[in-house]
Amino acid sequence: MDITRRRLLGAAGALALPAALGGCGGFSTSGGSASGGEGTVSFTTWGTDAEVAGLRSAISRFEEGSGATVALNVVPYEQMFSNIDAQIQAGNPPDVFRVPYYTFGSYAGAGQLLDLSPYLESSFADRFTPQAWAAVQNGGAPFGVPHHTDTSVILYNRAMLADAGITDVPATLEDAWTWDQLAEVATTLREAMPPERYPFAYNWQGNGVTRWLSWLFQADGRFLTEDLAGPAIDSDAGRAAVEFTQSFFAQGWVPPNDTITSSTYASDTWYAQTVAMVWAGAFLVPDAEATLDFEWGATFAPQQVRGGGDFGGNALVATAGASDPELVAAFLTSVTEEESMREFCVGASLLPTRADLVEQGIEFDVRPDLSPVFVGQASVVQPEDSGQVASPDMASIITVLQDQLEAAFVGGQDVETTVTGLSEGIAAAVA
Amino acid sequence: MTSLAQAGAPAPAEPARRRPRRGRARDASPGESLAAYGFLAPNLVLLGLFVLLPLVWAVWISTQQTDGFGAGDFVGADNYARLVSDGQFWRAVVNTVLFTTLVTPTAMALGLGAAVLLDGALPGRGVIRSVLILPMAVSGVATALIGVLVFDENSGVLDGVLRALGLPDVAWQSGGAGAFASVVLVTLWWRVGFNMLIYLAALQGVGSHLHEAATLDGASAWQRFRYVTVPMVGPATFFLLVMNVIYSFQVFDIVFVMTGGGPQDATSVLVTYAYENGFVTRDQGYAAAIGVVLLLLTLAFTAVQWRTSRTRDLTE
Numbered sequence: 001m002d003i004t005r006r007r008l009l010g011a012a013g014a015l016a017l018p019a020a021l022g023g024c025g026g027f028s029t030s031g032g033s034a035s036g037g038e039g040t041v042s043f044t045t046w047g048t049d050a051e052v053a054g055l056r057s058a059i060s061r062f063e064e065g066s067g068a069t070v071a072l073n074v075v076p077y078e079q080m081f082s083n084i085d086a087q088i089q090a091g092n093p094p095d096v097f098r099v100p101y102y103t104f105g106s107y108a109g110a111g112q113l114l115d116l117s118p119y120l121e122s123s124f125a126d127r128f129t130p131q132a133w134a135a136v137q138n139g140g141a142p143f144g145v146p147h148h149t150d151t152s153v154i155l156y157n158r159a160m161l162a163d164a165g166i167t168d169v170p171a172t173l174e175d176a177w178t179w180d181q182l183a184e185v186a187t188t189l190r191e192a193m194p195p196e197r198y199p200f201a202y203n204w205q206g207n208g209v210t211r212w213l214s215w216l217f218q219a220d221g222r223f224l225t226e227d228l229a230g231p232a233i234d235s236d237a238g239r240a241a242v243e244f245t246q247s248f249f250a251q252g253w254v255p256p257n258d259t260i261t262s263s264t265y266a267s268d269t270w271y272a273q274t275v276a277m278v279w280a281g282a283f284l285v286p287d288a289e290a291t292l293d294f295e296w297g298a299t300f301a302p303q304q305v306r307g308g309g310d311f312g313g314n315a316l317v318a319t320a321g322a323s324d325p326e327l328v329a330a331f332l333t334s335v336t337e338e339e340s341m342r343e344f345c346v347g348a349s350l351l352p353t354r355a356d357l358v359e360q361g362i363e364f365d366v367r368p369d370l371s372p373v374f375v376g377q378a379s380v381v382q383p384e385d386s387g388q389v390a391s392p393d394m395a396s397i398i399t400v401l402q403d404q405l406e407a408a409f410v411g412g413q414d415v416e417t418t419v420t421g422l423s424e425g426i427a428a429a430v431a
Numbered sequence: 432m433t434s435l436a437q438a439g440a441p442a443p444a445e446p447a448r449r450r451p452r453r454g455r456a457r458d459a460s461p462g463e464s465l466a467a468y469g470f471l472a473p474n475l476v477l478l479g480l481f482v483l484l485p486l487v488w489a490v491w492i493s494t495q496q497t498d499g500f501g502a503g504d505f506v507g508a509d510n511y512a513r514l515v516s517d518g519q520f521w522r523a524v525v526n527t528v529l530f531t532t533l534v535t536p537t538a539m540a541l542g543l544g545a546a547v548l549l550d551g552a553l554p555g556r557g558v559i560r561s562v563l564i565l566p567m568a569v570s571g572v573a574t575a576l577i578g579v580l581v582f583d584e585n586s587g588v589l590d591g592v593l594r595a596l597g598l599p600d601v602a603w604q605s606g607g608a609g610a611f612a613s614v615v616l617v618t619l620w621w622r623v624g625f626n627m628l629i630y631l632a633a634l635q636g637v638g639s640h641l642h643e644a645a646t647l648d649g650a651s652a653w654q655r656f657r658y659v660t661v662p663m664v665g666p667a668t669f670f671l672l673v674m675n676v677i678y679s680f681q682v683f684d685i686v687f688v689m690t691g692g693g694p695q696d697a698t699s700v701l702v703t704y705a706y707e708n709g710f711v712t713r714d715q716g717y718a719a720a721i722g723v724v725l726l727l728l729t730l731a732f733t734a735v736q737w738r739t740s741r742t743r744d745l746t747e
Contacts, residue, residue, distance in 0.1 A: 110501075256584060257583070
């Protein structure tokens with residue numbers, strides 16, 4: 001074969017061309033122009049089929065009532081925020097987009113979101129639970145609306161627990177296991193199980209590392225000071241949370257690959273019956289019900305000094321350059337009306353953020369018997385917990401949590417060093 | 432025609448003809464030049480727009496502190512100075528170099544071996560060629576997802592096989608060495624087919640008369656491979672070396688999906704570290720600086736190869 005430099009360069013050029021053209025794809029948008037026209041709200045989101053159906057229904061209701069139109073752009077989650085960022089940088093973002101609470105702060109803190117204060121009624125905050133409203137605040141002003149929440153409870157495999165002689169699980173929030181009781185259950189399971197099976201798995205993989213904070217909250221700790229300007233994790237509560245969660249690996253209560261950076265999600269480990277219990281959000285219920293061929297139930301997450309849980313879920317936010325702020329605010333008001341939120345949450349197995357719906361309770365379409373467990377668990381989240389997660393520096397704090405907890409869980413880094421590392425890392429992140 | 436070295440002699444075959452490295456080009460008429468530039472123009476425009484311009488832009492961003500929203504603050508070479516004292520960056524550099532050092536020669540050796548075997552009259556060679564090339568048709572993310580299924584510590588195929596054979600489990604996900612090995616193995620599975628394909632094409636150009644002459648001179652099978660085949664596929668080796676090193680320096684999808692750079696940065700490479708800085712913590716100036724360093728490393732390696740390779744233009 002006569003491969004000369006000239007042919008090599010030709011081949012390299014031929015290889016480079018599709019790569020260069022492929023690069024163009026990264027900047028494309030699924031729905032054409034992001035900004036809506038006059039009387040139109042452009043809205044970008046990702047979602048499961050059930051979530052999108054709930055959103056479409058809410059949009060129809062708004063369109064009928066207002067005469068405006070909503071241009072809905074549904075994109076895969078994987079490209080959601082690279083698209084949004086590119087659109088913001090290009091000065092062509094959608095009017096409204098959906099954002100997890102732990103990401104909300106980085107957009108609000110960077111001045112990319114619309115301060116909704118002038119466009120919302122003074123009593124608007126009253127429709128939400130305090131913890132939900134706290135999750136969309138930045139500098140004391142609302143920069144979004146809490147659309148729904150989710151929180152982790154314990155899903156358990158009935159047969160695996162029964163085989164270890166555990167037939168009684170907490171049925172009320174007040175009876176939730178303490179850390180000591182959870183340790184007893186885990187020890188009992190460990191002794192009854194073969195080595196390749198484990199008592200439980202925890203869902204802290206990837207950005208789910210914020211779910212580790214539930215242990216900190218249960219110990220009545222904080223990771224940020226009240227003004228969100230400094231670290232507060234160097235405390236007895238911080239040390240207790242690190243020490244207890246580190247013991248999961250040392251005691252063999254979780255599989256060795258239930259780490260922060262693992263590519264195997266905790267729920268998949270539970271699906272495969274490698275573990276008897278898993279911490280999981282309500283969003284998993286429809287999939288679990290459709291997939292699993294074993295009997296399973298749900299119970300409350302543990303408590304220690306107090307109950308605590310992660311404030312998961314998503315807010316809806318408007319971008320700072322929204323073409324018609326009043327129309328956008330009207331849309332955000334509409335999608336958080338009782339009927340729209342109930343329909344969305346019931347269909348998608350997610351939890352409401354409206355205080356009246358929390359009080360009344362809701363029933364999921366799938367496994368309605370589990371709804372009280374999830375709604376009850378969400379009620380233990382404190383506004384000061386969710387308010388910390390809305391920090392503008394949460395993206396950097398997540399990296400600190402990932403690095404330090406991985407070092408503690410996999411590398412055996414001691415508790416004191418870990419807490420010091422967390423504190424210093426958080427201080428640098430918020431500086 | 433190449434004159435063969437004496438059978439058994441250690442010196443490599445002397446190339447019969449080398450193209451002149453430098454020479455005065457034939458004078459072209461203005462019309463010809465215009466036509467040539469006309470043909471080149473579309474590619475040059477695309478390269479300028481989608482390769483050179485982003486490169487210059489990335490260098491500019493690397494001199495700023497920016498979260499990507501609005502104008503950044505000019506910080507000069509501060510981002511590069513930070514790299515010097517960043518332990519995670521150096522860990523990523525070491526991992527990238529180690530990954531490249533392991534994957535490049537192994538993929539090329541396996542590719543050449545497979546090509547030589549499948550160049551002969553092997554029963555079912557068409558099927559085997561297709562099986563080896565098939566991974567090329569699969570995206571990196573899909574390949575990595577298959578890798579997750581194979582290397583999962585709880586329910587993966589590989590640990591299941593090891594257990595069935597009475598061997599101890601390997602910590603493919605929770606152990607640093609195991610995780611690194613899993614990434615290397617999946618990359619090899621993905622890349623050997625490409626190497627084989629290029630070598631197979633190169634072998635078609637090696638005349639059978641060379642092997643016949645060597646056989647007549649008393650060369651053994653190994654000597655024919657070492658002193659005829661290997662030098663004659665030199666240009667392909669040069670091409671593959673450059674491409675494999677570039678691919679290895681740019682590895683991302685397999686690491687990102689299989690290990691996320693963990694455990695404890697054991698599989699963190701330059702591109703995953705740049706991604707983490709650019710799109711997770713939004714320190715886009717710092718991420719751009721990492722990207723520029725990666726570009727310089729790749730250019731330096733390619734330049735060294737270009738200057739030192741003795742067989743890149745070897746022809747029969």
